[in-house]
Amino acid sequence: KIIILDFGSQYTQLIARRVRELNVYCEIHPFNHLPEFDESVKGIILSGSPYSVRQDDAPQVELSQFHNQYPVLGVCYGAQYFAHYSGGEVIPSTIREYGRANLQYIDDSHALLKNIPEGSQVWMSHGDTISSIPDDFEVIASTDTVRVAAYHIKESKTYGIQFHPEVTHSSDGKQLLENFLVDICGCSQDWTPDSFVESTIASLREKIGTDKVVLGLSGGVDSSVAAVLLHKAIGPNLHCIFVDNGLLRKDEFEQVLDSYQHMGLNVRGINARDRFISQLTGIKEPEQKRKIIGRVFIEVFDDAAHEVQDVKWLGQGTIYPDVIESVSVKGPSATIKSHHNVGGLPDFMKLKVIEPLNTLFKDEVRKVGRALGIDDIILSRHPFPGPGLAIRILGEITAEKVAILQEADAIYINNLKTSGWYDKVWQAGAIFLPVQSVGVMGDERTYENVICLRAVGSVDGMTADWSHLPYELLAKISNEIINNVKGINRVVYDISSKPPATIEWE
Numbered sequence: 001k002i003i004i005l006d007f008g009s010q011y012t013q014l015i016a017r018r019v020r021e022l023n024v025y026c027e028i029h030p031f032n033h034l035p036e037f038d039e040s041v042k043g044i045i046l047s048g049s050p051y052s053v054r055q056d057d058a059p060q061v062e063l064s065q066f067h068n069q070y071p072v073l074g075v076c077y078g079a080q081y082f083a084h085y086s087g088g089e090v091i092p093s094t095i096r097e098y099g100r101a102n103l104q105y106i107d108d109s110h111a112l113l114k115n116i117p118e119g120s121q122v123w124m125s126h127g128d129t130i131s132s133i134p135d136d137f138e139v140i141a142s143t144d145t146v147r148v149a150a151y152h153i154k155e156s157k158t159y160g161i162q163f164h165p166e167v168t169h170s171s172d173g174k175q176l177l178e179n180f181l182v183d184i185c186g187c188s189q190d191w192t193p194d195s196f197v198e199s200t201i202a203s204l205r206e207k208i209g210t211d212k213v214v215l216g217l218s219g220g221v222d223s224s225v226a227a228v229l230l231h232k233a234i235g236p237n238l239h240c241i242f243v244d245n246g247l248l249r250k251d252e253f254e255q256v257l258d259s260y261q262h263m264g265l266n267v268r269g270i271n272a273r274d275r276f277i278s279q280l281t282g283i284k285e286p287e288q289k290r291k292i293i294g295r296v297f298i299e300v301f302d303d304a305a306h307e308v309q310d311v312k313w314l315g316q317g318t319i320y321p322d323v324i325e326s327v328s329v330k331g332p333s334a335t336i337k338s339h340h341n342v343g344g345l346p347d348f349m350k351l352k353v354i355e356p357l358n359t360l361f362k363d364e365v366r367k368v369g370r371a372l373g374i375d376d377i378i379l380s381r382h383p384f385p386g387p388g389l390a391i392r393i394l395g396e397i398t399a400e401k402v403a404i405l406q407e408a409d410a411i412y413i414n415n416l417k418t419s420g421w422y423d424k425v426w427q428a429g430a431i432f433l434p435v436q437s438v439g440v441m442g443d444e445r446t447y448e449n450v451i452c453l454r455a456v457g458s459v460d461g462m463t464a465d466w467s468h469l470p471y472e473l474l475a476k477i478s479n480e481i482i483n484n485v486k487g488i489n490r491v492v493y494d495i496s497s498k499p500p501a502t503i504e505w506e
């Protein structure tokens with residue numbers, strides 16, 4: 001594996017994704033929590049950083065722990081750090097070095113530069129520059145304005161590059177990373193979804209033995225893939241629990257339960273609709289709704305889990321970005337909504353936690369799901385919030401509003417699917433607004449509810465832009481909703497991006 005030491009750069013996760021795309025397993029570790037360097041480590045990448053090496057509070061790491069023992073690639077700050085602490089000089093650049101530049105070779109005999117053409121475009125993003133290097137360093141590439149764009153430390157497998165190979169604007173960045181991983185570190189590029197499935201099933205079997213595991217299924221990608229992996233490892237000793245909180249999409253509980261059963265999972269569906277809705281009566285405040293739903297879920301789940309005798313483990317679908325977030329250099333980012341709470345269920349369940357996906361990125365979870373033969377209907381589903389339609393009904397929730405919203409949402413989503421837009425959109429849903437407006441149907445004036453349609457493009461939900469759905473499609477959906485869903489006389493489309501808006505309305 002490759003270890004990526006994170007100095008807090010916004011691009012660190014991107015480095016990891018590129019490495020994995022080259023079928024090499026890697027892990028991100030914060031610079032101040034170094035992992036064990038054992039024989040499984042093939043090389044180390046030092047990330048960039050928002051800090052300057054000249055700052056007193058800049059992140060520090062003891063280079064002698066790995067320099068000359070493992071191949072090292074320093075990227076941006078990582079490169080400057082090596083130069084600075086080896087006797088070179090790093091100074092603020094006189095011209096700001098952001099954006100595109102082109103490499104000119106000093107020496108193309110180095111493995112790091114194999115198959116990268118002269119003039120190759122690279123992406124710069126740095127305020128400091130390496131102005132002089134120690135004697136045992138050699139410059140291997142420059143650009144018009146940056147003399148030390150890439151260096152090699154003589155007699156070693158340590159390299160530094162000032163540009164960012166991980167961003168797509170560096171046109172040969174992937175080749176450079178592959179050169180480092182394969183030619184310099186000797187990685188074998190055999191980390192694939194299939195190999196992950198095989199080795200994970202083996203290690204789950206070994207770890208769990210004949211113990212029983214309970215796992216809460218949500219219908220989403222992560223919990224479904226985690227369940228199928230565990231099921232392949234331990235069969236019916238995995239007890240899945242799928243709770244119907246009455247706030248799912250129309251017919252979703254039945255359909256998803258059915259597909260889980262078809263996959264052979266040992267799954268129990270629990271209808272807890274009344275328990276949720278009765279607790280939500282009269283509650284208007286979004287965070288309070290979330291807390292109630294979270295609490296009732298735990299109660300229902302706990303009751304169901306107690307019915308499984310002698311259970312030892314709690315399975316969870318936690319994925320890698322959640323793990324990185326909770327140990328990152330900067331610490332967990334400020335909580336904006338109470339849902340960003342990694343860790344899931346509270347301690348009182350007293351079970352050991354098993355998280356088979358906690359080394360995977362979202363797109364890798366999907367690939368693993370495909371390797372496991374999970375139906376694309378589950379793998380390509382849009383994200384859906386845990387509190388479900390409760391946060392898509394603004395203000396107080398009633399069974400009637402839920403039913404209206406389910407109908408309107410089903411019309412919306414079906415139209416996205418039949419028009420081919422479902423897969424082009426990252427997330428979509430209908431929202432029940434807390435206003436009524438005047439309309440006219442036949443000879444009568446109406447005073448009814450408004451449904452808002454939301455559809456966004458995004459990568460990870462952190463930022464999002466509204467999807468430019470065709471007018472004709474919006475017109476068709478609007479007509480169908482108003483003509484078929486009693487209680488709705490107006491449909492609007494949300495054209496706000498995140499930030500400053502959020503994806504959900506509550």
Ligand code: XMP
Binds near residue numbers: 338339505
């Ligand atoms: P926002 O509205 O914060 O949403 O832009 C970002 C992503 O998070 C989802 N979301 C939630 N997921 N519990 C969840 O499990 C919640 O309380 C919750 N609130 C928002 C939202 O659907 C989007 O994908």
